[in-house]
Amino acid sequence: MLNNSQYIDKLRSSGLRPTKQRVKICEVLFNTDKTFHFTINELVKKISKVSNHKISLATVYNTVHSFKKKGYLKEIPINSDQSYFDTNTSHHHHFYDESQKNLIDIDDSDVEPVKINTKIPGKKIKSVEVLVKVEDDKS
Amino acid sequence: MLNNSQYIDKLRSSGLRPTKQRVKICEVLFNTDKTFHFTINELVKKISKVSNHKISLATVYNTVHSFKKKGYLKEIPINSDQSYFDTNTSHHHHFYDESQKNLIDIDDSDVEPVKINTKIPGKKIKSVEVLVKVEDDKS
DNA sequence: TCAATAGTTTAGAACAATTATAATGTAGAA
DNA sequence: TTCTACATTATAATTGTTCTAAACTATTGA
Ligand SMILES: [Mn+2]
Ligand SMILES: [Mn+2]
Ligand SMILES: [Zn+2]
Ligand SMILES: [Zn+2]
Numbered sequence: 001m002l003n004n005s006q007y008i009d010k011l012r013s014s015g016l017r018p019t020k021q022r023v024k025i026c027e028v029l030f031n032t033d034k035t036f037h038f039t040i041n042e043l044v045k046k047i048s049k050v051s052n053h054k055i056s057l058a059t060v061y062n063t064v065h066s067f068k069k070k071g072y073l074k075e076i077p078i079n080s081d082q083s084y085f086d087t088n089t090s091h092h093h094h095f096y097d098e099s100q101k102n103l104i105d106i107d108d109s110d111v112e113p114v115k116i117n118t119k120i121p122g123k124k125i126k127s128v129e130v131l132v133k134v135e136d137d138k139s
Numbered sequence: 140m141l142n143n144s145q146y147i148d149k150l151r152s153s154g155l156r157p158t159k160q161r162v163k164i165c166e167v168l169f170n171t172d173k174t175f176h177f178t179i180n181e182l183v184k185k186i187s188k189v190s191n192h193k194i195s196l197a198t199v200y201n202t203v204h205s206f207k208k209k210g211y212l213k214e215i216p217i218n219s220d221q222s223y224f225d226t227n228t229s230h231h232h233h234f235y236d237e238s239q240k241n242l243i244d245i246d247d248s249d250v251e252p253v254k255i256n257t258k259i260p261g262k263k264i265k266s267v268e269v270l271v272k273v274e275d276d277k278s
Numbered sequence: 279t280c281a282a283t284a285g286t287t288t289a290g291a292a293c294a295a296t297t298a299t300a301a302t303g304t305a306g307a308a
Numbered sequence: 309t310t311c312t313a314c315a316t317t318a319t320a321a322t323t324g325t326t327c328t329a330a331a332c333t334a335t336t337g338a
Contacts, residue, residue, distance in 0.1 A: 017334055019286065040324080056288045061325070077218045077270055081296075082324060095259055104259065112254035114269055118245060120234055124276040130253055130269050131216055134262040156305060158315060179295080195317045200296070220325075221295060 014070050021055045025063050029073070035088035037076065037103040040064060043085075076103060077129060093130035106132065153209050160194045164202050168212070174227035176215065176242040179203060182224075215242060216268060232269035245271065 007026040008018040016022060028046050038046070044060055064085060067073045076084040078096055084103060093111050095104040114128050146165040147157040155161060167185050177185070183199055203224060206212045215223040217235055223242060232250050234243040253267050 017285065019334075021287070058289080058326085059287055062286080075218050077216050079214050079216045079222065083218065095262075097259075097262060098265075106255065106257060110255060110257040112251075112256075114253055115251035116245065116249060116269075116271060117251075118249040120236075120243065120273055122276055123234075123236060123273040126237075126272040126274045128269065128271050130255075130267065132255060132267050133265040134259055135265045137261055137263040156314065158305075160316070197297085197318080198316055201315080 016066060016070070021059050022063055024051055024053075024055065025060070025067075029067075029087050035086065035105075037084055037086050039082045039084055041082065076131075078103070078131060093132070095132045095134050097134050099135060106130070155205060155209070160198050161202055163190055163192075163194065164199070164206075168206070168226050174225065174244075176223055176225050178221045178223055180221065215270075217242070217270065232271070234271045234273050236273050238274060245269070 004023055004027070007023050007030070011018040011022055011026070024047065025043075028043065028050055040057075040060060043064070044055075044057060047055055047060070064073060068075055068085070071089060072087075074086045074089050076086050076094060078084055078094075080101070086103075088105060090108070092108045093106040095106060096102070097104070111130060114130060116125070116128070119125075143162055143166070146162050146169070150157040150161055150165070163186065164182075167182065167189055179196075179199055182203070183194075183196060186194055186199070203212060207214060207224070210228060211226075213225045213228050215225055215233060217223055219240070225242075227244060229247070231247045232245040234245060235241070236243070250269060253269060255264070255267070258264075
């Protein structure tokens with residue numbers, strides 16, 4: 001819910017040049033109250049719906065990766081032939097409906113904190129992600 | 140820890156023809172006390188170490204997929220350019236060391252049961268998987 | 279003001295995992 | 309033994325992603 005000059009500030013302050021491509025992608029990703037999940041292909045389609053000036057596929061990949069590195073996006077681990085990203089960077093988990101290939105947020109308050117009672121020497125925990133696979137309840 | 144005739148019985152009883160390729164792959168996957176994780180490429184290498192008669196890549200893919208469908212293998216959801224499979228089909232979770240690209244079992248007794256206090260209408264839960272990403276503890 | 283420069287975008291090629299194809303082979307039944 | 313459905317195979321096709329190198333541009337500071 002920011003305007004373009006605020007995206008420019010945000011990009012600049014994180015050390016990314018505010019090019020028109022990046023600002024446009026910010027608009028598509030962040031100019032809404034609702035967060036959402038997307039694949040690169042879906043993002044490309046969204047961009048072309050909103051703008052008539054197309055952004056090359058390589059730039060979309062580059063931008064998504066740099067936004068992920070800056071922490072503005074998360075990547076969701078699932079068994080899929082393509083990568084899923086999430087504009088919701090807060091701690092939360094997911095339902096995955098394999099038949100519809102549909103990802104749904106599980107609010108963090110709806111999951112009891114996951115307790116891991118073991119560790120790996122010399123390693124520290126970076127993230128804990130729960131994936132709940134669901135299927136049609138044909139009963 | 141079965142011998143070949145037992146793999147033949149197992150395959151036959153699950154409706155899969157016990158071809159020599161499938162029996163060989165059973166040997167490589169299941170003829171050990173320890174379970175393990177693997178990618179298709181790693182499996183192909185294991186096979187060629189154990190046998191001098193090579194199995195085509197397409198057959199390895201076909202067999203792994205049919206074993207997964209029969210429940211003899213699980214696929215682990217991870218952000219990776221290749222699929223990871225698990226000969227441990229019991230309920231358990233994983234550490235993933237992204238720097239080493241290394242998957243490690245977390246024994247089910249080392250994770251408090253994950254409680255999900257929400258559901259999706261018309262869908263039932265098929266699996267709940269926890270992925271704990273770790274990194275070097277440079278401190 | 280404007281050239282220098284470092285970073286960015288781009289089209290297209292390259293790459294790698296996976297899946298499809300279609301011809302050949304074979305396990306199991308009759 | 310013969311038949312048939314299923315399985316294997318080499319190879320091609322597909323597809324998501326990354327690489328490349330040339331053109332472009334935001335920013336700096338002379
Ligand atoms: Mn893939
Ligand atoms: Mn991929
Ligand atoms: Zn989410
Ligand atoms: Zn495992």
